[in-house]
Amino acid sequence: MSDLNTLAQLVAIGVWTGGVYALLGVSWAVVFNTTRTFHIAHGVAYAVGGYVTCLLTSRTGVPLLLALPASMLAGSALGAVFEFGLYRPLRARGSTPMVTFVASLGALTTGTAVILACVGSDPVVATTSFESVVKVGPVRVTVLEIGIAVLSYACVAATLVAWRRGWFGRAMRATTTNSEMADLVGIPVTRIYVVAMVLGNGLGALAGALAGLTQGANADMAFNGALLAAVAVLIGGIGSLVGAAIGGALLALIMNVGIWQVSSEWQLSIAFGVLMVFMVARPRGLLGERLASAEL
Numbered sequence: 533m534s535d536l537n538t539l540a541q542l543v544a545i546g547v548w549t550g551g552v553y554a555l556l557g558v559s560w561a562v563v564f565n566t567t568r569t570f571h572i573a574h575g576v577a578y579a580v581g582g583y584v585t586c587l588l589t590s591r592t593g594v595p596l597l598l599a600l601p602a603s604m605l606a607g608s609a610l611g612a613v614f615e616f617g618l619y620r621p622l623r624a625r626g627s628t629p630m631v632t633f634v635a636s637l638g639a640l641t642t643g644t645a646v647i648l649a650c651v652g653s654d655p656v657v658a659t660t661s662f663e664s665v666v667k668v669g670p671v672r673v674t675v676l677e678i679g680i681a682v683l684s685y686a687c688v689a690a691t692l693v694a695w696r697r698g699w700f701g702r703a704m705r706a707t708t709t710n711s712e713m714a715d716l717v718g719i720p721v722t723r724i725y726v727v728a729m730v731l732g733n734g735l736g737a738l739a740g741a742l743a744g745l746t747q748g749a750n751a752d753m754a755f756n757g758a759l760l761a762a763v764a765v766l767i768g769g770i771g772s773l774v775g776a777a778i779g780g781a782l783l784a785l786i787m788n789v790g791i792w793q794v795s796s797e798w799q800l801s802i803a804f805g806v807l808m809v810f811m812v813a814r815p816r817g818l819l820g821e822r823l824a825s826a827e828l
Contacts, residue, residue: 537670539792544671546788550781551684552742556757557764557780558691559735561773563611564765566704566728569619570629572636574736576643577607578757581737582744583647586656596660600741607737611729614639619729620722644754655750680742688777691735695773700727708771736761756800763807769817778818 556578563571581603588594588602618639622632662676695701706713707724740749740757760783768779783803790802810817 535792539789540670541672542788542792543785544673546785548673548677548681548684549788550784551681551688552739553760553764553780553784554688554777555684555735555742555780556739556761557768557776557783558688558773559732559739560761561732561765561768561776562691562695562704562735563728563732565708565771565773566732567619567725568629568708570633570636570762571614571729571732572633572758572762573614573618573639573643574733574761575640575754575756575758576647577610577733577736578740578743578761579644579647579749579754580610581607581740582747582749582753583651583656584737585741586658586744586749587651590657590659596658596662596745600738603741604734604738607740608730608734610643610737611731611733612726614733615726615729620725640754640758644751647754648751653751655748656744657748658745660745676745680745684739684742687735687738692773692777700724700731704728759800760803763803765817766807767810767817769819772817772819775817775819782818 560571560574563569563574584603584606585599588599589596618635622635660676662679664675666673666675703719703724706719707721740753764780764783765776767783768775783806786806787799787802791799
């Protein structure tokens with residue numbers, strides 16, 4: 533394969549992977565934009581989604597169309613656990629954002645350890661029947677990869693529409709703007725936090741499930757998911773779901789095209805490099821809100 537053909541293939545991979553990263557970024561942004569919680573434990577939901585789908589399809593023979601909703605339900609349940617077991621008690625005690633961040637980091641570490649204790653450290657590969665190859669010029673993609681792209685971009689679009697036009701979306705945005713005023717006008721803020729955590733982690737688990745279909749589920753998935761979600765949102769801009777989607781898609785494209793002439797082992801380093809460039813050149817991201825100050 534010539535260099536240009538390789539580049540075309542990497543671009544194609546970046547496009548369909550971009551849908552997964554866009555979904556991951558949007559799912560993290562739903563939680564952060566509503567609760568202002570730097571939910572680093574989001575990576576656990578991403579990993580759970582990947583493991584549930586891979587285990588169900590490879591070891592129990594559950595059809596893919598049932599495994600994906602199951603992974604999303606598992607992630608949603610995990611989001612409820614995070615809200616009621618971790619973040620709500622911290623809010624009740626008036627914990628600072630830094631304490632909440634450290635607690636979330638601890639939840640990420642603990643969640644990863646629990647996953648490995650339950651399923652072991654060996655990677656788990658999904659079993660599907662959508663491996664037919666479609667060739668467009670020098671580019672080869674499978675039907676599975678096309679399906680992943682279509683489903684992930686569709687979920688991103690549906691989430692963005694619901695965020696702008698749905699009642700829960702409007703309520704979440706009102707809670708973000710001024711939670712005390714939202715409570716005064718009858719918006720159940722604590723319930724909205726639950727909805728944001730359940731929806732955000734469910735979408736994050738779906739992103740992990742879609743990623744696991746081609747990459748498998750492995751021990752590094754939770755950390756990588758947390759990193760990629762945070763980088764996507766920071767590139768797109770804090771406070772913007774559209775920015776998170778664009779940031780995720782752009783990140784995937786840059787990470788894949790960036791290994792055109794180097795080893796694929798550099799992909800995560802490229803992600804950090806992109807983040808540093810944006811932090812220096814455009815700290816508020818592509819579409820982020822302009823903040824006078826920020827606190828972690």
